[in-house]
Amino acid sequence: MERKISIEQTLCRGCNLCVEMCPKKVFEDGEEISPEGFKLKKVANPTKCTGCKLCELFCPGAINLKIEEKETPSYSPRLRLGRGGPPEARLARGGWRETKNPLTPGKYFWQGNKAVVEAALACGCRFFAGYPITPANEILEEMAKRMKVVDGVMVQAEDEIAAISMILGASWAGLKAITATSGPGFALMQENLSLADMTETPCVVVDVQRAGPSTGQPTRPGAMDMREVRYGSHGAIQRIVLYPESVQELYDLTIKAFNLSERFRTPVILLSDAYLAHLSESVEIKEKIDAFDRIYIPGEPPFGPTPDFSTPSMPRFGDGEFLSITGSTHDKLGARSTADSGIQEELISHLQNKIIKQKEELVDCEELFLNDAKIVVVAFGTVGRSAKWAVREARKRGKKVGFLRPRIVYPFPADKIKELSGKVRKFVVPEMNQGQMFYVVREKISREVVSLPQPNGQIIDPRRILKYLLGEGW
Structure with missing residues (x-):
């Protein structure tokens, strides 16, 4: 994508909003003085522009931003992921890999919440944020012990809203991230789950259900969130939700939840309940597991539809891409477009189709x-x-x-x-x-x-x- 920015100097009023509001410092004071006596603004760093269009929003008359799409590369880096091709393809990463389990293979006698922790670490999760809540507390406690062993990060957040916010940020920093809660905490996470849907942010949320509503019976099992996990957030979304019946399945489906989250670039909900979370059973783990890592292809747009309904490339902070991540309607570059009906329809269709069109994988x-x-x-x-x-x-x-x-x-x-x-x-x-x-x-x-x-x-x-x-x- 190529961005061209210009300022119509005759319309500049010297308000300085373009300088103050641009997160990348694209604009600064120029040398020319207007007839009214203020310094006219100039485009100083056009290559830093991310296409967020904040400048046009605050100064729609004087500032003009044009974004031109470059021709898509003829090679297919999604198929190669670093195995040959031009330099751009060799820099790509992601896809399936076989990884060694950090634990010795064999049978273990685990509580359900413990199985979730070990499965998350086995498939590469290195960030957990959560807030204490029954009956999910053991996940937080085990993460506090185990994350430091694998050089990961565990944060006890000030509340569930902060916890879900933290894992979204960690995900964009390139980490596989997870949080765990129960019904009341899950209700607080709904707004940022909707943000994760809109920004296509992979993460896993464990909802250890209890009898409700409200505080209900914190130590008693229930399946009270079966509709909330699907329809709790506003907007047109598709959700991937898993619900195991045994501790072995809790382990296996935690790994599957991460793989689906990375594969489809979406939050995945793993359901449990107070009974299953505290049930102790034998769990067999293998020496190696198959793990999927989100795909990144340099220069490929990070949002929006792809020709084959696959998931778009996901860079991380630090890759050198100019990222604009917003919950507002946005184009393929992440630039806000809150009044374009075509972009709105294209984006919502993409969020639906990337799951619906491949639902055979999800049975x-x-x-x-x-x-x-x-x-x-x-x-x-x-x-x-x-x-x-x-x-x-x-x-x-x-x-x-x-x-x-x-x-x-x-x-x-x-x-x-x-x-x-x-x-x-x-x-x-x-x-x-x-x-x-x-x-x-x-x-x-x-x-x-x-x-x-x-x-x-x-x-x-x-x-x-x-x-x-x-x-x-x-």
Whole structure:
């Protein structure tokens, strides 16, 4: 991109706003004096311009900024990432890599919150910021111990708003970053999660759910944030949300959350709950893991759509790129454009399409006994443990019942549900809330959908689900 800046001297009024407001000090006092007796301004450092257009905003008459796109390089550095090609391609970085686990491979007996910490460190996370809140406290405590071992940074922030702000900044500094909270803290993070969506900032947020609303029951499990994680922020967004059912899956899906976050340049939410966070189970870790690092290609625009709906290049502070990062509507360079309807539509379509157009990569479900099922139990997270037992027991008693558990909750696997609806009679959705995901399932199909809600801060007894499947009520 080439930027051309000019000042119409006859319209300059000497207000000095261009000098004071430009973050890159592009403007300064000139030598010429106006008839009114003030120094006219001049463009002193045009190469430092980032294209943020603050100058035009404060002085729309006198200052004129033109941005011209250069022709896209003919090589394909995304395919090479440093393996041949011109110098620009060899400077590129990112993509898949195999990395050695910092721990000795084998089996460990971990609490759920501990598994999250070890998985984050294994895939390269080196920044954590958080604020103490039950039942996520052990993540913060473990990060305080472990980050210094791997030369990382752990910050106990003054509140959850500061914590989410810090991980966004750390991400733009080139670090994989994570925070952990529970429902009340997650509510405070919503505004900056929306900023992360708009600025395409990769990060991971762990929401260890508890019974709510408000303070609720801090030590009791719940699945109270199932809709908030998807629809809490304003604006047209797509969210990637994962919800494991075991400590092993907490470990595995934490790594997956980081890979998806870096791959799609978006915040990823990892759901847990008070039960799973404090459950201790055996976890098997491997010697090496596959980790994805965000792609950077020098000179490539850091925002906006790409021809194949892939994620744009992401430089970091210090790479020498002129970065403008804003929550306002912006073009491919990050320059604000709050009145251009075309740029607004292009940007929002890109934020949607980079996930929707590749949703096949985002389907991850556990499926049991679906071939002959007439009733399918759809469960999420910890409730899947109870539901799975109930389904197996019901089949022992001759009931044709199947089981479906999306590990990736959002984007919701609507195609899978629609496919099943063609051959099953009924869907049953047990939840540790008053039926939040029941509505999500029901809106996708025309079959009967039954909600089995339990918002009392307790794990659903598998015998309650079995009782319903045997026709004895809820």
